[in-house]
Amino acid sequence: MEKDSKPATGGCQCGAVRFEACRRLTGAFICHCRMCQRSTASAFSVNALYPRDAFKLTGDIRWYASSDIADRGFCPNCGTSVVIRYHAPEWSGWFAVSVIAHDDPESIPAEAHVGVESKLSWLNVDDGLPCITYPETFLEDIGADDNKIFHLVNEMSTREP
Numbered sequence: 589m590e591k592d593s594k595p596a597t598g599g600c601q602c603g604a605v606r607f608e609a610c611r612r613l614t615g616a617f618i619c620h621c622r623m624c625q626r627s628t629a630s631a632f633s634v635n636a637l638y639p640r641d642a643f644k645l646t647g648d649i650r651w652y653a654s655s656d657i658a659d660r661g662f663c664p665n666c667g668t669s670v671v672i673r674y675h676a677p678e679w680s681g682w683f684a685v686s687v688i689a690h691d692d693p694e695s696i697p698a699e700a701h702v703g704v705e706s707k708l709s710w711l712n713v714d715d716g717l718p719c720i721t722y723p724e725t726f727l728e729d730i731g732a733d734d735n736k737i738f739h740l741v742n743e744m745s746t747r748e749p
């Protein structure tokens with residue numbers, strides 16, 4: 589499952605936290621869930637998944653457990669939210685990395701909206717991308733074959749860039 593083998597670099601606003609990766613798993617997800625909204629203090633987050641073994645973080649990153657399923661890594665100096673690590677064993681090989689924190693965010697176009705049950709009503713989305721709702725059983729069936737997000741990740745990671 590590899591989306592892109594071009595090197596990617598990025599980091600926080602002040603530059604104290606940096607990352608580089610040699611492979612990427614998916615294109616960008618636009619996530620409207622409340623955790624992403626609160627963590628970024630914005631209407632949505634934009635993240636792409638990377639294999640952990642292909643992703644190198646440098647600097648003094650801090651982790652905040654934003655929910656039972658994930659920790660969010662941020663720069664303690666400037667506060668930029670850079671990366672998410674998941675607890676579920678099925679997802680433990682991934683990092684979700686802010687596309688906007690990349691040095692070249694244009695290089696990773698959005699491929700789907702997720703968590704649209706929390707999308708702000710005044711935000712109009714008509715870009716034709718798939719819109720996925722997080723099911724209420726999301727936490728229980730996180731790694732199941734019929735988990736919509738798990739499905740979407742597999743689909744995105746095998747689609748041609």
Ligand SMILES: [Zn+2]
Pocket residue numbers: 600601602603604605663664665666667668
């Ligand atoms: Zn910083």
Ligand SMILES: [Zn+2]
Pocket residue numbers: 619620621622623624625633703
């Ligand atoms: Zn989210």
